Amino acid sequence: MSPHELRLLPWTTPDGKPCYLSADSDRSLLSRLADDVEAAQLDSGEQVLAGARAVLADTKAGERAVRFALTRASESLEDALRIAVSRGERIGAGENRP
Template sequence: MRLLPWTGTDGKACYLSTDDPGSLLSRLADDVEASQLASAETVLAGARAVLHDGKSGERAVRFALTRAVESLGDVLRIAVSRGERIPGRDT
């Protein structure tokens, strides 16, 4: 079972049951993960810039933190998903 990089409409985790990493849904999940990781890099750079700017106001800091929290959630989901797919991993 693969934890997908998105949740259902109810906010619950979505899983994919397939042995084919080349399936259409597996490739879509890979593409979404790649996009989320690229976005996280951009968010991290922006958050660093806000934090290094002593003139950043509360709104800018709150915005940067909100985006960083969202990105961290995505990255953690990806890490868990990939960790669960490591061959020989104890379940």
């Protein structure tokens, strides 16, 4: 990553705005932290998906359980989409390298 390229980070500001990183290396401390957070978010998303499937399979699940599962699933999807955008931008930036 060149110093002029920004990496979309896997977290937002307290008011929900995106955070970006400009670093000289993909191996900088903050880049590695972002990689670790992305991995944790994806792992959490797998757990949320399993829980949501269980709630949906339970014909006796109430509205509160379904709403909770959908809320968590929405949060996980938002994380996964942010990660996909960030990784896609970095892959695209790599195509322009000599």
